[in-house]
Amino acid sequence: MxxxxxxxxxxxxxxxxxxxxxxxxxxxxxxxxxxxxxxxxxxxxxxxxxxxxxxxxxxxxxxxxxxxxxxxxxxxxxxxxxxxxxxxxxxxxxxxxxxxxxxxxxxxxxxxxxxxxxxxxxxxxxxxxxxxxxxxxxxxxxxxxxxxxxxxxxxxxxxxxxxxxxxxxxxxxxxxxxxxxxxxxxxxxxxxxxxxxxxxxxxxxxxxxxxxxxxxxxxxxxxxxxxxxxxxxxxxxxxxxxxxxxxxxxxxxxAQQSLEADVPRIRALRDRLESGIFSRITGVTRNGAVEPRLPNTSNLSFSACEAEAILLLLDRAGICASSGSACTTGSLAPSHVLTAMGRTPAQALGSVRFSLSKYTTDAEVDFLLAKLPAMIDTLRGSSPAA
Ligand SMILES: Cc1ncc(COP(=O)(O)O)c(C=O)c1O
Known part of the structure; x- marks a missing residue:
């Protein structure tokens, strides 16, 4: 199978x-x-x-x-x-x-x-x-x-x-x-x-x-x-x-040979993902400067949601993302990076990182954009903070 x-x-x-x-x-x-x-x-x-x-x-x-x-x-x-x-x-x-x-x-x-x-x-x-x-x-x-x-x-x-x-x-x-x-x-x-x-x-x-x-x-x-x-x-x-x-x-x-071709494509996909999330879901804020920023990374806080719960629902749909650094996943301590940026523990614990690569496809972005809004609705409906 x-x-x-x-x-x-x-x-x-x-x-x-x-x-x-x-x-x-x-x-x-x-x-x-x-x-x-x-x-x-x-x-x-x-x-x-x-x-x-x-x-x-x-x-x-x-x-x-x-x-x-x-x-x-x-x-x-x-x-x-x-x-x-x-x-x-x-x-x-x-x-x-x-x-x-x-x-x-x-x-x-x-x-x-x-x-x-x-x-x-x-x-x-x-x-x-x-x-x-x-x-x-x-x-x-x-x-x-x-x-x-x-x-x-x-x-x-x-x-x-x-x-x-x-x-x-x-x-x-x-x-x-x-x-x-x-x-x-x-x-x-x-x-x-x-x-x-x-x-x-x-x-x-x-x-x-x-x-x-x-x-x-x-x-x-x-x-x-x-x-x-x-x-x-x-x-x-x-x-x-x-x-x-x-x-x-x-x-x-x-990487050296294809950097110039890869970066604009990855950036365009990341930007489409980010703007797609902003337009479909309320209460989302970006963590970190818009620029200068790696073209593949988007770190977003979802109000009244816990990232661990979002990641669980994403995982059930076959979508891999993470909260904080991968090396600290599994621990519920808020990310030291977001904490250093002055995010509250709730904001930090509600943050998900999406990171793309040259292998990320339009279809993958479409799939994520189609699935995520309902997941956030579900969590907010069941969240005491909603
Ligand atoms: C910024 C940064 N430094 C160091 C490392 C550690 O690299 P390695 O897994 O090869 O030890 C990572 C891995 O996540 C990283 O993101």
């Missing part, structure tokens, strides 16, 4: 793996399964595939291939950047990050505080935007690193990375950006931006889960998080996840 259809609006949680990516990975398990560090030709062949993938991912962010370090995921990449900045600057124990970072950064910050570091969390305004002057004022002589995400995973709000990087450079402070939500949606350019570190995760880009990169600018002091063998030029030990690295490379190449 085939599975029922899935209407997928959760591409900020993870993305469909591109068939071209699957195809690129298979030979690494069937034929070229050698160890890339081996001295014989069979190993060299795998090493050559990794070189190609490294160049493909580097091209996506305009880096030199040698500046790309493969990691197990985006979380590891961000952990490596933060810990490296502290390890290479032993006199500096202060970190600055936004209050709306992913838990990959925030939870590490909390752990580091227990180990004697100090973390300044920068507030955002009601649109989810940062005050760069406040950021400038928060930097101290003992600041080891500033870490601000390229775009927020819940609201899609984009931060002024080039401006923040320039500011950090002028103050002599290292800068890391968690760009996990950006590729395939935004043009990335580490050289033009002038960042020291940047994290990516392949599964947000139509490649498998469990592979990421840390970009570390040439010349930036680096201390590895994972030590052992000499892989990744001694910057990340452990035999490489060869198939996934090759898949990541292919996904990066596809």
């Amino acid at each position: 085939s599975n029922p259809p899935v209407y997928y609006f959760d591409s900020n949680a993870t993305t469909r793996i591109a068939p071209e990516v699957v195809e690129s990975m298979l030979p690494l398990w069937t034929d070229d399964w050698g160890n890339p560090s081996s001295a014989y030709t069979f190993g060299h062949r795998v090493a050559a595939s990794l070189d190609t993938a490294r160049s493909q991912v580097a091209a996506l962010i305009n880096a030199d291939p040698q500046e790309v370090i493969f990691t197990s995921c985006g979380t590891e990449a961000s952990n490596a950047a933060l810990q490296s900045a502290l390890a290479t600057q032993p006199g500096k124990r202060h970190l600055v990050m936004s209050a709306v970072e992913h838990s990959a950064n925030l939870k590490l910050g909390q752990l580091l505080e227990k180990r004697g570091c100090e973390v300044t969390l920068l507030p955002v305004d009601s649109l989810g935007e940062l005050d760069v002057h406040e950021l400038a004022e928060s930097v101290r002589p003992d600041t080891a690193l500033v870490s601000v995400m390229t775009a927020n995973n819940e609201t899609g709000v984009i931060f002024p990375i080039e401006e923040i990087a320039a500011l950090c450079r002028s103050k002599g402070v290292l800068f890391h950006t968690d760009a996990v939500q950006a590729p395939g949606k935004l043009k990335l350019d580490v050289r033009a931006w002038g960042v020291d570190f940047l994290s990516l995760s392949a599964h947000k880009l139509h490649a498998p889960k469990g592979i990421g990169i840390l970009y570390a600018r040439r010349g930036v002091p680096f201390s590895p998080l994972v030590v052992g063998g000499g892989q990744e030029r001694g910057r990340r030990a452990g035999t490489e996840n060869t198939g996934y690295i090759v898949g990541f490379g292919r996904a990066a190449q596809l």
Whole structure:
């Protein structure tokens, strides 16, 4: 029996793996399964595939291939950047990050505080935007690193990375950006931006889960998080996840080739979804700035409704969406992002994120627009707050 259809609006949680990516990975398990560090030709062949993938991912962010370090995921990449900045600057124990970072950064910050570091969390305004002057004022002589995400995973709000990087450079402070939500949606350019570190995760880009990169600018002091063998030029030990690295490379190449065609189409679908919801359902407000915002993301609060109940009804119709960050789904605590933006707990708990991808179709948007109004009516009819 085939599975029922899935209407997928959760591409900020993870993305469909591109068939071209699957195809690129298979030979690494069937034929070229050698160890890339081996001295014989069979190993060299795998090493050559990794070189190609490294160049493909580097091209996506305009880096030199040698500046790309493969990691197990985006979380590891961000952990490596933060810990490296502290390890290479032993006199500096202060970190600055936004209050709306992913838990990959925030939870590490909390752990580091227990180990004697100090973390300044920068507030955002009601649109989810940062005050760069406040950021400038928060930097101290003992600041080891500033870490601000390229775009927020819940609201899609984009931060002024080039401006923040320039500011950090002028103050002599290292800068890391968690760009996990950006590729395939935004043009990335580490050289033009002038960042020291940047994290990516392949599964947000139509490649498998469990592979990421840390970009570390040439010349930036680096201390590895994972030590052992000499892989990744001694910057990340452990035999490489060869198939996934090759898949990541292919996904990066596809994203780069089709960015200009994909983005306007995704944006138009997202805007049609958003305006369709506004025109069909009352009591809906958008969370986050309209622009600059990722072209695929819409985060909406439905008054007098609980997101968990909306998600349950959506799920029954085969529609996937999420409330807050996917990593915190299952917990009923209001989203830290929406809370930081000044939303009340009720508003935050009534918020649903719809996130699209290049595979989202008009028919999927039509289906969601046809189903959602009646679901909200049902919930409001049964909600004591209605
Ligand atoms: C902004 C952001 N950073 C980091 C991560 C973590 O990436 P990974 O799942 O590869 O560890 C995510 C995943 O949701 C994310 O959205």
